[in-house]
Amino acid sequence: MKSERIKSLNWTSSSNFCREALLVLPAFIISKCLVFLAWILSKLLSGTFDPPNGERFDRGLMAWDGDWYASIVANGYDDVVREGIRFFPGYVILGRLFDVLIPGPVSISLILIANLASLIALVAIKKLVFLETRDERLAKRSVWLLSIFPSSFVLTWAYAESLFLTFSIYCFIGLRKEQWKTVIFCSFAAALVRPTGLLLTIPILWTIWENRKINQRRGLFESTAALSSGFIGSGIYILWASLHFDQTLAPIKAQESLRGSFVDPFSRIIKGIARVFTGASPTETLHVVSALLLFFLLVKLFKEWPLRYVLFSASCIAVALAAENINSLERYALNGFPIILGVLSLSSQARLRFAVPFISACCMVSLCVFAWLGVYVP
Incomplete structure (x- = not known):
């Protein structure tokens, strides 16, 4: 009898997830259509620019980081340029597992993982927003805003962002419901996918501090494990990696070789603003404008959402800005997914309800086009 009950509960949970997946499917499909539109535009605009790294539209969904991941999955870390060890192994491990099960090239497995994970991330953010607000309308809108966030085109490409977002959002769901086993697994998995997963420790610590008087003993071991x-x-x-390649903090050093050494984030923004007025490149100007918009969204987030969301998003943005080279800032900001909740608060204003999603979708298509044309580093 007990076994039948467990099966029934599992079936109900699976049924609920399938139903939620169907509800977010329109936003999921539209986001893929926008990426396809960007690919068509990039083909039409091919040859317009002369990027130093060359155009990437011929690589399709494997452009930029996708080729790195494919090479690591196929050949291992030893057979890629040392620079490749900056890519953490969570996505690689899943890629190898899927590659064993799915016929065809590695690229199929990586693209499939990214897109399946993006669908799950949409289900997750809908659930999280509803848990926080009990407003179904806001929950549905958050799905659309995540789907068309300017840098969300990487949720369709063979990038690790979809996987990272899935684990990060479910980590916050676990925090909201005080399900520490979920928090432990998701924070571990997120940190294995991307180094910014370490930053989940900040909202975890804050949540433990907030609940210190309520749960002085109950769940103490699990909450400590979550940290x-x-x-x-x-x-x-x-x-x-440090032992294997005989270099202390090898993955971090590999990242520093591209992004430069540590820079105070505020000083970096001030320097960037100064460069805008003294002949900065168009991409540098884009990143500076993005940084200012992100600060504005953080203020909205601070005013209307629990502090744990602000702490995580702000820490992700600060890390992204703490380098001389701030390429990919917009993608790193997406890793701090609560920034979407700031956009959600902004779009809740009647006069901006349609303008914000429209502008965001246009920016997503534009960034995707420029990434394929090689003039923007995603």
Whole structure:
């Protein structure tokens, strides 16, 4: 009898997820259509620019980081340029698993994982927003805003962002419901996918601090484990890579070789603003404008959402800005997914309800086009 009940509960949970997946499917499909539109535009505009790294539209959904991941999945870390060890192994491990099960090239597995994970992330953000607001309308709108956020085209490409967002959002769902096993697993997995998963420790610590008087003993072990899970997730790979390649903090050093050494984020923004008025490149100007808009959205987030969301999003943006080279700023901001909740608050104003999604979708198509044309580094 007990076994039948468990099966019934599992079937109900599966049924609920399928129903939620169907509800977010329109936004999911529209986001893919926008990426396809961007690919057509990039073909039409091919040859307009002369990017130093060359155009990438011929690589399709494997452009930029996708080729790195495919090479690592197929050949391992030893057979790629040392620069490739900056890519954490979570996406790679899943890629190898799918590649065993699915016939065809590695690219099929990586693209499938990214798109399946993006669908799950949409289901997750809808659930999270509803948990926080009990407003079905806002929950549905958050799905659309995540789908068409300017840098969300990478949720269709063979990038690790979809996977990272899925684990991060479910980590916050676990925090909201005090389901510490979920928090432990998701923070560990997120940190294994991307080093920014370590930053989930900040909202976890804040949540534990907030609940210190309510749960002084109950769940103490699990909450403590949740604090360390991100360090374990990233630490496993960093330790392995450091020993294997005989270089301390090898993945971090590989990233520094591209982004430059640490820079105070506020100083970097001030320097960027000064460069805008003294002949900055168009991409530098774009990143500076993006940074200012992100600060504005953080203020909206701070005013209307629990502090744990602000802390995570702000820390992701600060890390993205803490380097001389701030390429991919918009994508790193997406990793701090609560910024979407700031956009949600902004679009809740009647006069901006349609303008914000429209502008966001246009920016998404534009960034995707420029990424394929090689003039924007996603």
